[in-house]
Amino acid sequence: MPPTVLHLSTYDANGGAGRAAYALHSAMLAAGVDSTMRVARMDKSATNSDREVAAGSDLRFRVANRLDRQLWRLQRSPNDTWRSPARFGSLNANEINRSNADVVNLHWVTAGFLSIKEIGRITKPIIWSVYDMWPFSGTEHYGVSAPDARWRTGYTKTNRPKDERGVDIDLHAWEQKKELWRPSQVVAASTWMHEAVQVSALMHDWPVSTISHVIDCEMFQPADMFAARNALGLPADVPLILFLAGGGIHDARKGWDLLEQALGKITPTFPTVEVVIVGPIDEAYTNPSGIKIHWRGIVNGNAALALHYNAANVTVVPSREDNMPLTAMEAQSCGKPVVAFAIGGLNDIVDHNATGHLAAANNTDDLAQGIINAINDSQSDNAWGQHARARALETWSPATVVNQYLDVYARAQK
8 A cells, every 4th residue: 555645845836846846746646645745835826626735834934944045145155056054944843743644755845944953853754856966965956066076075174165255054054964864765856866866975875766757748748839839929930949947047057048159050040040938037138149039937837838848849958957857858748859968867858869969068069950950850750759759658657657656665664
């Protein structure tokens, strides 16, 4: 009999991690698993009677979130990644321990939801779905990849980067994790994250499995491109490139500037190409390539997102660093080619020259050629798109992913 599962996530619909956590919870409910989800902030616009999601005190969350951000500012670092000191939280471990859950599945739980201390006080079997590097780093959600990186070697007073100033919050956070946490089952969504966990100083001896995010392949399925464009008010007769980033074009990790460089190399082949951007609108932005941009703003809801994937010829994910971005997976499930750099979890998502193109890291010439190839394919027999859809059904479907998680839950209970 499947265990009773409690999923913990800061969000249920905000950002890729929150959406991935909720998708797994929903898939488990559909499979007959007794699954509930506790979040710090619920997306009320998406709430319906079958969500089985509960939110805690919003006031406590906002206070903890603000205190955590104030603490973050005591440390100054050239690494501009998102950081979570996690000294303050709005959820108490006693509430978790008193629940009827057999296992607790942690997702992305920072930003004022769960503190490092409260995670250590959870007495039930824990499974940790790792979305970024925070669980085994100091406060950083993404860290440098150098062999002597602190997350690899351990944080000490003597190995702090020389260009950092202020209080060494990273050291304090890592030491607290090392002292208070016990080894638990870790689930990495990508091979890259799996390997990072295994070489980290904090979690190298924790049991780790690789299980992809779950994709609702019925929601994210192929649809007529021209009907999708008509519904969104997008032009029917030009190639469209889709770029999505919750942080917008100024999130350096998501690589808009690299796509921007590639765009100028595409126009000789496709002079009418245009770009659709899903994310915060920047009205002051001027595109140096002169290519027309359709700003869509923040798009809420899976149905609306699926419409955008289906309206484009290709989705481009030019991230410098990423784990297992849902945007790439959902686009592939919609039968669309994805062009990305061969970094992180994107190596697991895109089958090079079969479902899209993996360019050499940060190589904008290669990225541009991949986009050209993808548009050409989409305008001919759409072989890449068809292979992408078939692979998504085989690899990321709810039944496949849920069964893999149930195996990990069983190991956690032993």
